[in-house]
Amino acid sequence: MNKYTAVITGGSKGIGADLGQRLIVKGYDVVSLSRGAPEWSDARLHHVEVDLLDAAATEQAACEIAAAHNVTHFVHNAGIIWPNLVEEVNASDLTGLTQIHLGAPLILLQAFLPVMKANHFGRVMFNGSRAALGVPTRTAYSATKAGIIGMARTWALELAPHGITVNVVSPGPVQTDNFWDIIPKGSEREADLAKRIPVGRLGTTRDISNAFMFFCDPENSFVTGQNLFVCGGGSVGALSL
Template sequence: MAGQPVAVVTGGAEGIGFAVAERFAQAGCTVVIADLDGSKAAAKAAAIGPGHLGLAMDVADEGSVTSGIAAILARHGRIDMLVNNAGIADTHKPTVDQDNLAFERIVRVNLQGVFAVSREVGRSMLAQGRGAIVNLSSIAGLSGLPRRNAYGAAKAGVAAMTRSMAVEWAGCGIRVNAVAPGYVRTALLAELIASGRVDQARLQRRTPMGRLAEPAEIAEAVWFLCSPAASYITGVVLSVDGGWMAFGDSGDAWTPLQD
């Protein structure tokens, strides 16, 4: 697979991350799935075809990030695209019941992890004079979701950091953008729905398009921002949310059309 673009996807063993890995492989990239679960990452890399790599990486551990990126560079010699997808959910507790340790853990994974991986990959991209980075933000970072302080703060930080890195590296051939998904049909969301922390019917009524997103739809947006088709786009936070952020009326955003 020499000569093909090398794409790294953190948290790529499931959900949106795996959909991104599949999409980039379909586009002809050599994909590296970096995930907390190294065994699952290796299995999922093998599932998308020969020549792809899966390895263990804890984005909240600086040493793990440094050694992981070094291993990728030793094997492939370069990294052309980075998708910072790794993240964890919060507990949906009232503010007065939240604790500092849980807050810090979410910020360490969802925000500091994006910084650490981007820094290490950025050094390589600066040396080669090109690259594209896409970070996963969220509608939680663009609007106020009650009881989700840590997650919202981290994802808002991702959006701000995306713009900061974008303008710093724009003259160096490196583009940095973000995708802010709405509610996506993943195993994590299914767990939240099953536990009663999320009401799927209400979510769908609140979304103008009246449905959840599929992981592949988010992956398409991520691929676009990494691809040559987005060669003059940097510093953008693209909402892929079925109209969630655009809706400003009272009541439900979606109702079936009546005959």
């Protein structure tokens, strides 16, 4: 197979944009799904505007993409945090984050699987989180990010006979808009957190896309069902955000 097409949710900025740009350099076509227009452009970038919190809209987008593209790589990168102490968590928080972190990738993968199986090739990846190990104020986020790991392992077992690998990249604190929505950019709190990470700094989008690039590689067919923490050592011990 000489031509690859990667679908990246949340590919308009941050980690998704960095990964998409790197894949295009390698000759891939990239389809980005997001609520807003991408902050970057390229002749090989295709954008689909969709709210992944909306299951019906996600299904429509999935069908359109599957009809127009021979999808070989699927990276579910999009996510939302919605932090709350346990007393303030609503059932709707769990419902919403379950849809975007688990429901949306299920809908999308189901649309892409027929071609992947026919080609006996596929790379499926999730953006997980170090928060799956537990972080204060992350009831719904931690629960659904932990769910990603279980779902990915199940898919890895089911899809391995079809030449399809499924893996998770779980970042620690990374300099993205999601992070700065919780911890102000350039704040004392941000600097203090960086000091408490074992490597002494926050992660960058490039740190995370490096891991995704490994899992994307067609030559890496013997690695599946894995969860790779890219967190500066934050998964080794306790880390409170």
